[in-house]
Amino acid sequence: MNAQDERIARNEALFREVNERIAESAQRFESHEAEFVCECADQESTERMEVTVDEYERARADGAHFLLRPGHVDSRVERVVEHRGGRFAIVEKFNTAIARMVRKLDPRTESA
Numbered sequence: 001m002n003a004q005d006e007r008i009a010r011n012e013a014l015f016r017e018v019n020e021r022i023a024e025s026a027q028r029f030e031s032h033e034a035e036f037v038c039e040c041a042d043q044e045s046t047e048r049m050e051v052t053v054d055e056y057e058r059a060r061a062d063g064a065h066f067l068l069r070p071g072h073v074d075s076r077v078e079r080v081v082e083h084r085g086g087r088f089a090i091v092e093k094f095n096t097a098i099a100r101m102v103r104k105l106d107p108r109t110e111s112a
């Protein structure tokens, strides 16, 4: 895999870790929604989205799915699988090198 793909995968995995902590505390306080961070590859992106815990869990069901601000989708590496108006989009990595790496970095898989 090339360096750019690797950077994309690592960035998104990092933002996913941040969101896992946010989801944990939302569940601890029994709140139904939380402000999650955009999981796009742009390190400068610090945008947040109001997402329900259920919606977040749906995104996390697949290790190659990520939660993004609608305007941050990079159509070169991912396709939208679910759209929630202007609030957020769930995308799937179709770039196989990136998908393989983000699945490996998924904290929810046994092999991670």
Ligand SMILES: [Zn+2]
Pocket: 038, 039, 040, 041, 042, 045, 046, 047, 068, 069, 072
């Ligand atoms: Zn973003």
